[in-house]
Amino acid sequence: MKDKDNILDIEELKTYFPIKTGLLRKTVGFLKAVDGVTFSIKRGQTFGLVGESGCGKSTVARTITRLERATAGRIIFNDLDVLEADKEQILRFRKKVSLIFQDPYSSLNPRMTVGNIIGEPVKTHKIASGINLYEKVADTLTKVGLSPEYINRYPHEFSGGQRQRISIARALALNPELVICDEPVSALDVSIQAQILNLLKDIQAEFNLTLLFIAHDLAVVQFFCDVVAVMYLGRIVEQAESDLLYKKPLHPYTEALMSAIPQIDPSLRKKRTILKGEVPSIVNPPGGCPFHPRCLYAKEKCSQIAPALELKEDGHMVACHYPLSL
Amino acid sequence: MTELLNIEGLTTQFYTEKGIVKAVQDVSFSIKKGETFALVGESGCGKSVTALSIMRLIPDPPGKIVNGKISFNGQDLLGLKEKEMRAIRGNNISMIFQEPMTSLNPVYTIGDQIAEAIMLHQKKDIEASWREAVDVLRRVGIADPDQRVYEYPFQMSGGMRQRVMIAMGISSRPDLLIADEPTTALDVTMQAQILDLLDEIQKEYGMSVLIITHNLGIVAERADNVAVMYASRIAEMADANSLFKNPLHPYTVGLLNSIPKLGEEKQRLMAIPGNVPNPLRFPSGCRFHPRCPICNNDSRCMATEPQLEEKEPGHMVACWKV
Amino acid sequence: MNNSNKKADWGTSYGELVWKEFTKGKLNVVCLVFIIMLFIVAVLSPFIANDKPYFIVIDGLLYFPLFKELKATDYSVFLASLAGITQLLLIRRNRRKLDPSLRGSALLRQVTVIAGVLLLGIILIHVLIPHRLDAEDYKTMITSGKAEKALFAPIPYGYARTDLQNRELPPSPEHWLGTDDVGSDVLCRLIHGSRISLSVGFVAVGISTIIGIFIGAILGYFGGRVDFFGMRIVEIMMAIPTFFLIITIVAFFPRSLFNIMFIIGITSWTGDACFIRAEFYKLRKQDFVQAAKSLGLPLKSILFRHMLPNGVTPVLVNATFGIAGAIFIEAALSFLGFGVAPPTPSWGQMLSLGVSTTGRFLWWLTLFPGLAIFFTVLAYNLVGEALRDAIDPRLRQ
Numbered sequence A: 001m002k003d004k005d006n007i008l009d010i011e012e013l014k015t016y017f018p019i020k021t022g023l024l025r026k027t028v029g030f031l032k033a034v035d036g037v038t039f040s041i042k043r044g045q046t047f048g049l050v051g052e053s054g055c056g057k058s059t060v061a062r063t064i065t066r067l068e069r070a071t072a073g074r075i076i077f078n079d080l081d082v083l084e085a086d087k088e089q090i091l092r093f094r095k096k097v098s099l100i101f102q103d104p105y106s107s108l109n110p111r112m113t114v115g116n117i118i119g120e121p122v123k124t125h126k127i128a129s130g131i132n133l134y135e136k137v138a139d140t141l142t143k144v145g146l147s148p149e150y151i152n153r154y155p156h157e158f159s160g161g162q163r164q165r166i167s168i169a170r171a172l173a174l175n176p177e178l179v180i181c182d183e184p185v186s187a188l189d190v191s192i193q194a195q196i197l198n199l200l201k202d203i204q205a206e207f208n209l210t211l212l213f214i215a216h217d218l219a220v221v222q223f224f225c226d227v228v229a230v231m232y233l234g235r236i237v238e239q240a241e242s243d244l245l246y247k248k249p250l251h252p253y254t255e256a257l258m259s260a261i262p263q264i265d266p267s268l269r270k271k272r273t274i275l276k277g278e279v280p281s282i283v284n285p286p287g288g289c290p291f292h293p294r295c296l297y298a299k300e301k302c303s304q305i306a307p308a309l310e311l312k313e314d315g316h317m318v319a320c321h322y323p324l325s326l
Numbered sequence B: 001m002t003e004l005l006n007i008e009g010l011t012t013q014f015y016t017e018k019g020i021v022k023a024v025q026d027v028s029f030s031i032k033k034g035e036t037f038a039l040v041g042e043s044g045c046g047k048s049v050t051a052l053s054i055m056r057l058i059p060d061p062p063g064k065i066v067n068g069k070i071s072f073n074g075q076d077l078l079g080l081k082e083k084e085m086r087a088i089r090g091n092n093i094s095m096i097f098q099e100p101m102t103s104l105n106p107v108y109t110i111g112d113q114i115a116e117a118i119m120l121h122q123k124k125d126i127e128a129s130w131r132e133a134v135d136v137l138r139r140v141g142i143a144d145p146d147q148r149v150y151e152y153p154f155q156m157s158g159g160m161r162q163r164v165m166i167a168m169g170i171s172s173r174p175d176l177l178i179a180d181e182p183t184t185a186l187d188v189t190m191q192a193q194i195l196d197l198l199d200e201i202q203k204e205y206g207m208s209v210l211i212i213t214h215n216l217g218i219v220a221e222r223a224d225n226v227a228v229m230y231a232s233r234i235a236e237m238a239d240a241n242s243l244f245k246n247p248l249h250p251y252t253v254g255l256l257n258s259i260p261k262l263g264e265e266k267q268r269l270m271a272i273p274g275n276v277p278n279p280l281r282f283p284s285g286c287r288f289h290p291r292c293p294i295c296n297n298d299s300r301c302m303a304t305e306p307q308l309e310e311k312e313p314g315h316m317v318a319c320w321k322v
Numbered sequence C: 001m002n003n004s005n006k007k008a009d010w011g012t013s014y015g016e017l018v019w020k021e022f023t024k025g026k027l028n029v030v031c032l033v034f035i036i037m038l039f040i041v042a043v044l045s046p047f048i049a050n051d052k053p054y055f056i057v058i059d060g061l062l063y064f065p066l067f068k069e070l071k072a073t074d075y076s077v078f079l080a081s082l083a084g085i086t087q088l089l090l091i092r093r094n095r096r097k098l099d100p101s102l103r104g105s106a107l108l109r110q111v112t113v114i115a116g117v118l119l120l121g122i123i124l125i126h127v128l129i130p131h132r133l134d135a136e137d138y139k140t141m142i143t144s145g146k147a148e149k150a151l152f153a154p155i156p157y158g159y160a161r162t163d164l165q166n167r168e169l170p171p172s173p174e175h176w177l178g179t180d181d182v183g184s185d186v187l188c189r190l191i192h193g194s195r196i197s198l199s200v201g202f203v204a205v206g207i208s209t210i211i212g213i214f215i216g217a218i219l220g221y222f223g224g225r226v227d228f229f230g231m232r233i234v235e236i237m238m239a240i241p242t243f244f245l246i247i248t249i250v251a252f253f254p255r256s257l258f259n260i261m262f263i264i265g266i267t268s269w270t271g272d273a274c275f276i277r278a279e280f281y282k283l284r285k286q287d288f289v290q291a292a293k294s295l296g297l298p299l300k301s302i303l304f305r306h307m308l309p310n311g312v313t314p315v316l317v318n319a320t321f322g323i324a325g326a327i328f329i330e331a332a333l334s335f336l337g338f339g340v341a342p343p344t345p346s347w348g349q350m351l352s353l354g355v356s357t358t359g360r361f362l363w364w365l366t367l368f369p370g371l372a373i374f375f376t377v378l379a380y381n382l383v384g385e386a387l388r389d390a391i392d393p394r395l396r397q
């Protein structure tokens, strides 16, 4: 099972949040934010995770980094079983895996200077200290396109794009192997978004990073990533190399998602398949295929049996009883 | 087609502690009857303030429309008394906002809110207004409208609330609907539904729509005419086809290159360098010159503000080098 | 990080922003100045109002009765204010000399050292300085010609000195604010009373803030069951009207200043606890705290470097209101006769003397202490409010 090219293997990961009510906070059910997600990321790869808001993308990221407790499943990073790891191993794991958040305004401590924000983790992990620490921080700032003069500034003095650069610097300063980017450009303006995407590309090439890139914009993911996985209601419904996914979407949801993106170039516009209704509540997901109430191709089987994610052709996986174009 | 709205030289400023924020400067455009006009630009460029100026909803203080003329159906809006303006607002011109949660009152049912608007503008009695509210909710694609009228905003999803906002906006069959980032808070699949709904209703009612967005894709797909705003001014204005086929202003070109396009194979995006300027201190000359790839320290760009000029038939650009 | 950085690249810190915002209001500055003056008066009260002269010459020999009479509490107050001023100066110096990244840890070190010195000093003072009682009436020495020369304080009366010939006098050139039922000068007692009021305010709020932060942090950080049961206890505490609880407790204990401070302190921490709990609860889910966790920073740093500085502001604001509240409670207690025992001067207790045993209404005994309480409480409340407003717009960003 374990491929030694893989840096990260996620197997049947489940993260449930208990729903509590009443005075005594009794658990009456579970919100299945992540419900059986399996994927692997190869070293040096950019792996994209895309889906509408609330489908569980952030929860996957937060569970991998142990900010959320996994309900079941396995996470293997290099040779480390992350969910079983002891304190020491986790500390080493945290050095190698960094997280970049969506909101550039809340992800930096407003009371700390840029120098401290970037420097504190460096010091904690004993990568550098004293004058070397200063150098390390200044160097990292330069790498993300900020002047080292900013070292004594506070976050409120920066624009959204600059803050996101600081976040990237903080992640980068630990010399990580895997960087998980949770919608790093979703809150930014178009022109700034392009700058940050370019920066991430450059840094990835320079430091030979592996990226798990999360976004809700399929166009961004498709442009940025080597492999894309599409999530719907806590599960991966399709996974393929990005151009394959674009040229030949197999899952009806992927097709609809793609066709809903407004395109500038009329030649790139696809026939629009407008989905009916809304994303159902994740507390009471529909039985069978979770997508069947909105699916244009649903047949009787779909409402009864949940399709599993299966390999259909070279690296193209889909969870659908009646995949398109097959 | 005849002109419905004509704006000339609109300038709106905010007098803040830190100085004068020139939120909208010398903006002129006109919207014809039945067309969709798009105002596009990055956040902070003055799109919402333009819309609020048309509605005369600029909070005063700190804001003030210091210059310009807005004529709607031949009527000078800026010369109207507040009372006369109130009769136009929500009746002849309606507006829907980006965040439907904050623009609906949380303590009233949606039926109450829609019916109130109908009562106010169409002078109908309460029963007729409620009946009409149900009809208009059905029109915007809400299932079981007879039940839904009794629900509160928090009981609905984001997409649903935006439908309710649209229902309120169109209940008086306005001549002009201003939609300020109507889908920015929504997911793409919901966005497509809402935009399709707006299209349908526009065709049915024959109204004009001023759509404000930062998403060029939406503009390309839905708008007839487009104005691209940068730093409180219009940088380029044309019909949608020629703007996207043949963008002339370097900012428009930069924006178009910044967007990853589905299915396109590219290694890097052509990003516009630098940051959006601070509205308290706009650069001298052309506001775009510090970020402009074709300026090359041209003295005209750095010293004098270019005016919007017709460079090709129907295609207006504010740039020295085009 | 390194000190070669010029100040020019130092950004404006959060504190500086709040200060700028705060000083924008003229009234805020006026209130702050008033509070500072009150402080100066309170600290220097033995030098401003005293029946002992600074020096006196008796039979050709020079004596310093005022200095000889200073008590251990006076020395403690001097030491405490010295410590406070030193700390403020150090903060100023930190801001000018230290790299912003180093200020936090430098401040922590300084506070620890100064607090240690202060505590040790106070203990030593109480051990070393003897309690002296000097009942000598130096004024009669001058009038009777026993002493040749003396220099008295601007208000030459003692707060504990009784003068039965001059009872219940209205304001006059000798006694600017009149005298009370035992003939003590009202202005003198007001001045000495400011010390009582301020120390009650500060010590009581100090105690309640520390308890509140501690309990709130535990509840907010751990959440779950700890929080559930903890909150019920806090709610029970909140449901009991504090003032009546204090009256009940006070009835069982001797009427001493310390007891009052302590009791006010341990009964009024619930607000702080709730604030801190709510802040920590919110902060726990904030991205920058999550980021700190995901970067593997130690719990100590997450709690005290990342969470506390971001959650402490409502408590600081509340403390300002708390000081006003404590001053008010002390005045009310003393007014009702549960407060400090005479002759210790307290504003509330002076207020209660407004109606004399003979049934006369002594307006100067009601008006002046009343005004003192009113303005002090008002100033603290206004400062608290201004502080909240100065902090808020940044928080909303």
Ligand SMILES: Nc1ncnc2c1ncn2[C@@H]1O[C@H](COP(=O)(O)OP(=O)(O)O)[C@@H](O)[C@H]1O
Binding pocket: A017, A031, A033, A051, A052, A053, A054, A055, A056, A057, A058, A059, A060, A282
């Ligand atoms: N700590 C939590 N407690 C309860 N529910 C949560 C928590 N975090 C996320 N959720 C829920 O899990 C679902 C998935 O959330 P999330 O992973 O943030 O989605 P995405 O990042 O794809 O938008 C949402 O319905 C959200 O409300």
Ligand SMILES: Nc1ncnc2c1ncn2[C@@H]1O[C@H](COP(=O)(O)OP(=O)(O)O)[C@@H](O)[C@H]1O
Binding pocket: B014, B016, B021, B022, B023, B041, B042, B043, B044, B045, B046, B047, B048, B049, B050, B059, B062, B063, B279
């Ligand atoms: N009430 C206000 N007070 C001060 N400045 C404002 C106010 N409203 C808007 N502005 C400023 O006006 C400029 C344009 O804002 P806006 O029109 O909302 O931008 P957008 O294009 O994103 O809709 C911004 O710089 C904004 O800061």
Ligand code: SF4
Binding pocket: A251, A252, A253, A289, A290, A291, A292, A293, A295, A296, A297, A298, A299, A302, A307, A319, A320, A321, A322, A323
């Ligand atoms: S399994 Fe059925 S319902 Fe689900 S996506 Fe495929 S066709 Fe649609």
Ligand SMILES: [Mg+2]
Binding pocket: A057, A058, A059, A182, A183
């Ligand atoms: Mg998310």
Ligand SMILES: [Mg+2]
Binding pocket: B047, B048, B049, B180, B181
């Ligand atoms: Mg806007």
